[in-house]
Amino acid sequence: MKTQDTIKVLKENTLFRLLKLTFRIDLNFFFSLLVEDVVGCHVEDAVTFWAQVMCLFNLIYGGCFSEDKCWYRCKVQQVISDEKCEVLYIDYGNSEMLNRSEIVEIPKNLQFPSIAKKYRLWGLQIPPDQDLNQFDQGRKFLCSLIFEKEIKMRHKTTYQDGTIVAQAEYGKVDIGEEVAKKGFAEKCKSPINANNCNEKKIDVAQYQPWNAKVSAPAWEDRPNPSVSNRLKGRFGDQLGTNMRNENHTGNHMPFVKEKFMARDFNIGSNISLAKIKQDQKLIEENEKLRNEKEILQKENQILLQNYKELESTIAHLNHQETLKHLGKTLHTYIGTKMRSLAAQIEVLKDVRCSHMNVHFGDDLFRAVKEVTERCLIAPSSLEKLEKIWAEYNLAQEMIQLCKNVNESDILILKRNEVRQNLYSAVEEFILEVDELPLSERSTILQELSGSLEAIYGQVSEANDSEEAFQQFFEWKQTKLEEFSRVRSGTNASLQILATWFILFPLKLFDLTSEVSLKSEEVVGNVDEVLEKAESDICKELEISLVDQDEADKDVILNAYNKVIRKIRQEQHLITVVQSKYLASIEFKKQIVEWLNKSPNIDNLLSIKKTLKNVKARLRWKLVEKSNLEESDDFSEYEITKIKEEITGLRNNLIQEIYNEQEEYETLTYLVQKWFPELPLLHPEAGILNYMNSGGLLAVSLERDLLDAEPLKELSTKHPLVCSEVQEQKVLLKGYAVDVSTEAKVIERTAGYHRAWSEFKEKSGLLQLMFLFLCKSDPLVYLMVPYYPGASLGALQASTPLTSEEILKVMEGVARGLHTLHKANIVHGSLHTNNVFAVNRKEGIVGDFDFTKSVDQRASANSMVVGNLNLISPELRMGHLASPSSDMYAYGCLLFWLFAGDHEFKIKDNGTPEVDELNMDDKVKSLLLNLICSNRMTAEQVLNDDCFLLPDVIPTPPQNEPGEELECEKAEEKDEVIISSDKKTDDDEKEMDLSQ
Numbered sequence: 001m002k003t004q005d006t007i008k009v010l011k012e013n014t015l016f017r018l019l020k021l022t023f024r025i026d027l028n029f030f031f032s033l034l035v036e037d038v039v040g041c042h043v044e045d046a047v048t049f050w051a052q053v054m055c056l057f058n059l060i061y062g063g064c065f066s067e068d069k070c071w072y073r074c075k076v077q078q079v080i081s082d083e084k085c086e087v088l089y090i091d092y093g094n095s096e097m098l099n100r101s102e103i104v105e106i107p108k109n110l111q112f113p114s115i116a117k118k119y120r121l122w123g124l125q126i127p128p129d130q131d132l133n134q135f136d137q138g139r140k141f142l143c144s145l146i147f148e149k150e151i152k153m154r155h156k157t158t159y160q161d162g163t164i165v166a167q168a169e170y171g172k173v174d175i176g177e178e179v180a181k182k183g184f185a186e187k188c189k190s191p192i193n194a195n196n197c198n199e200k201k202i203d204v205a206q207y208q209p210w211n212a213k214v215s216a217p218a219w220e221d222r223p224n225p226s227v228s229n230r231l232k233g234r235f236g237d238q239l240g241t242n243m244r245n246e247n248h249t250g251n252h253m254p255f256v257k258e259k260f261m262a263r264d265f266n267i268g269s270n271i272s273l274a275k276i277k278q279d280q281k282l283i284e285e286n287e288k289l290r291n292e293k294e295i296l297q298k299e300n301q302i303l304l305q306n307y308k309e310l311e312s313t314i315a316h317l318n319h320q321e322t323l324k325h326l327g328k329t330l331h332t333y334i335g336t337k338m339r340s341l342a343a344q345i346e347v348l349k350d351v352r353c354s355h356m357n358v359h360f361g362d363d364l365f366r367a368v369k370e371v372t373e374r375c376l377i378a379p380s381s382l383e384k385l386e387k388i389w390a391e392y393n394l395a396q397e398m399i400q401l402c403k404n405v406n407e408s409d410i411l412i413l414k415r416n417e418v419r420q421n422l423y424s425a426v427e428e429f430i431l432e433v434d435e436l437p438l439s440e441r442s443t444i445l446q447e448l449s450g451s452l453e454a455i456y457g458q459v460s461e462a463n464d465s466e467e468a469f470q471q472f473f474e475w476k477q478t479k480l481e482e483f484s485r486v487r488s489g490t491n492a493s494l495q496i497l498a499t500w501f502i503l504f505p506l507k508l509f510d511l512t513s514e515v516s517l518k519s520e521e522v523v524g525n526v527d528e529v530l531e532k533a534e535s536d537i538c539k540e541l542e543i544s545l546v547d548q549d550e551a552d553k554d555v556i557l558n559a560y561n562k563v564i565r566k567i568r569q570e571q572h573l574i575t576v577v578q579s580k581y582l583a584s585i586e587f588k589k590q591i592v593e594w595l596n597k598s599p600n601i602d603n604l605l606s607i608k609k610t611l612k613n614v615k616a617r618l619r620w621k622l623v624e625k626s627n628l629e630e631s632d633d634f635s636e637y638e639i640t641k642i643k644e645e646i647t648g649l650r651n652n653l654i655q656e657i658y659n660e661q662e663e664y665e666t667l668t669y670l671v672q673k674w675f676p677e678l679p680l681l682h683p684e685a686g687i688l689n690y691m692n693s694g695g696l697l698a699v700s701l702e703r704d705l706l707d708a709e710p711l712k713e714l715s716t717k718h719p720l721v722c723s724e725v726q727e728q729k730v731l732l733k734g735y736a737v738d739v740s741t742e743a744k745v746i747e748r749t750a751g752y753h754r755a756w757s758e759f760k761e762k763s764g765l766l767q768l769m770f771l772f773l774c775k776s777d778p779l780v781y782l783m784v785p786y787y788p789g790a791s792l793g794a795l796q797a798s799t800p801l802t803s804e805e806i807l808k809v810m811e812g813v814a815r816g817l818h819t820l821h822k823a824n825i826v827h828g829s830l831h832t833n834n835v836f837a838v839n840r841k842e843g844i845v846g847d848f849d850f851t852k853s854v855d856q857r858a859s860a861n862s863m864v865v866g867n868l869n870l871i872s873p874e875l876r877m878g879h880l881a882s883p884s885s886d887m888y889a890y891g892c893l894l895f896w897l898f899a900g901d902h903e904f905k906i907k908d909n910g911t912p913e914v915d916e917l918n919m920d921d922k923v924k925s926l927l928l929n930l931i932c933s934n935r936m937t938a939e940q941v942l943n944d945d946c947f948l949l950p951d952v953i954p955t956p957p958q959n960e961p962g963e964e965l966e967c968e969k970a971e972e973k974d975e976v977i978i979s980s981d982k983k984t985d986d987d988e989k990e991m992d993l994s995q
Helices: 003-012 014-023 027-033 132-146 175-181 191-207 229-249 253-264 273-331 333-354 362-373 380-401 405-434 438-456 468-509 526-545 550-594 602-630 636-673 687-692 739-763 792-798 803-822 854-858 883-899 921-930 938-942 963-970
Strands: 035-043 048-053 062-065 071-079 084-089 095-099 116-121 150-158 164-170 720-725 728-736 770-773 779-785 835-838 842-845
Touching: 035 116, 035 132, 048 132, 116 175, 132 164, 132 175, 164 175, 333 526, 362 438, 362 468, 362 550, 380 405, 380 550, 405 550, 438 550, 468 526, 468 550, 602 636, 636 687, 687 739, 739 770, 739 779, 739 803, 792 835, 792 883, 803 835, 803 842, 803 883, 803 938, 883 921, 883 938
Parallel strands: 116 164
Antiparallel strands: 035 048, 035 150, 048 116, 062 071, 071 084, 084 095, 150 164, 720 728, 728 779, 770 779, 835 842
């Protein structure tokens, strides 16, 4: 028999019970000399540890998880309610209240019957002068001796807190002796003294319960330190509870043990009579408490019996209520059943009429058929066309890169051969595409894509499986078969129900009928008929109305994604075919006249020849006019006649130059599109020079052929003359150039001209008319329109713009800056002399000095208006010019226009103080966003609200006569005052390339 079973049997034995009553003996002490096998698990100090009894109970255990997801074995000790129960942790010996849902049955291989107990090594105690380091070392040493090892424990005695004092042996090794040898513990004078020492500690704790502390097991010494903290708490709580119980019940058991030992085992000394009386008193108190406990248990049983009777009464009442409700329901069962069935049939009729969700992806099914069976196939000639077109482009590129005329002949012949093949392929492709319904197909795909996206939403990143369509077809067929089966069942059930109500009630309840039926002759059960009809209707409604499950949705989604991809692929194919078709039509139209011949420059040479004749006649007339003016006997009539002839010749010259430019445009188009060899074959035509200048260079125009008047007051740095061309006032700006700067000037003017050419009059830029070179001097002349008195500086000095005019003009200026910035061109020198208000309503941005870089332009002395510096703060700090610096200058000009003659302050960083002026909030907000560090772009300015509603902007008051004198006096003040009527210095008079 097992040791613990033996103890249990002995405890139940009548003799031992009699011994306990007679001698007041603690049977646990009697069995303290027993021997048991344990396994070490936790260590508290060098002499105290916890171990698990290897064989104690034969139970079935449950298990639970703690907060830190660790698994713990437990045994249910008591069921408290349907939700709560008390469990005992097998491996640790402590108890806790848990939810029943947290406890599960664990596998057999985890059901070890072990319970942890607290042991203390016999005859040892911790030295009172031991430090913390030595204490930890002793604890670790004892852990190394007992952890997870089978130890034989010889019981000596048992403390009231449940601690077992025993001699521990591991094989032939006495664990206590080993601990003592290492110096981690010392031996007591005698085992009894050791017991007395520990029991005295417990007695002291009885008188100071508020300071009583029980050290928890040394969990950190375990190899697995992740043991749940909540178990640690539970175990500590259990020990604390045991200690408190000892404090309440007294500490008499050690004395009983001493008495027992003195009488039977000759251990200890004589017990005094006072001590025996005290023990007798404690026994009487225990007996009294036991009697009170029995009384309470009887009262509890009575209350439990009353509760069961009350519960039975309530259950009987509930049963009676249920029967009453059932009786009422049975009285109206047929009516309720029929009304419910009628309501379901009504819903089913609506569903069948509207065909809600019974098509099972019919729209997607039609789309799949559309993209698979009626899919547009690429024309067979498309691949051949693309291949030949690639060969043609390569041949054109080889000719363009060729620099040798002799080599170009071979390349041209090869290109012509490929071009002939391309022409044949183009014709074949055009004929094939003409047979295809591209527009109709594109419309169908667009509508199909839109309708599917409206139903199924955006395309997801689902896998484009090859079996998506096949899976969809199988799913649809399965759903249709199921739906057909359910619908047939519904129809059959309703037909049986209708037949029953038509036939049987008519024969059964018609008293006038000669034919009568007996109850047993009524075929069928109406309850089963009604139940079957209701069940079939519910099934059909569920299929029709309930959304698909995840598997159905995946099938539909995969098919939908693949359909959309097929649609997009076909749309891309249509786009490619249409693009190639248009290119083929243009190629066939443009190249048909050049199949057997090449273009020449005969028209250009003819125009140039005409130009020479016109220029020669013009020069002769100019000489003749000069001779007549120098002679003494000239007549006014002859002079007037010659001037008219000269004017006509100049107009003819300009017209021929326009014709020359048109011919250059034609040749440029041929070079870029079809014949890149023209510049190589005809270098004398100067086609590349014209192309490099963006179509601006006029090689036939000369300075001395124009009747130009010098503008000395505006020619401080560059020669500036005014002339008239075809009744239009123009300016000729001359720039001194050398070999290197000439190319840069042409490059910069070409970029500006291309930006203007994209939008022309709507670009917001000043037009560049002609660029030509001077044959006699190293000068380049630029011809631009002349707007006398239209600059912002001139207008504000004479007749300032109103608020509405300012907004109209500055909107055009913002558009001009947007055009330049879009072409990656930074103006850099936006000031009052190169910003124009044509007719006081059209604002345009003038050109700039094309001989200077953008940073050189931005640092010019003309970038001031009064004392307001138009150069942005970052440029003054050494940063490079940018579109943002252009917008700062724009914001300063806008502020200057609205400020008028009003005084304003300048901040330390050079920006004007906007808040002090009285102006519209929208304009003020725009200005603040233009002079700050994070400025608006030109595009954002164009979309600003102040340009959308210009009528709400009030007009600033104009100066009254005599205020100019006050403005001049204001300059003497300490504050920095700016007045718009101040005159600029000589550098400000310069109009760069626009005046």
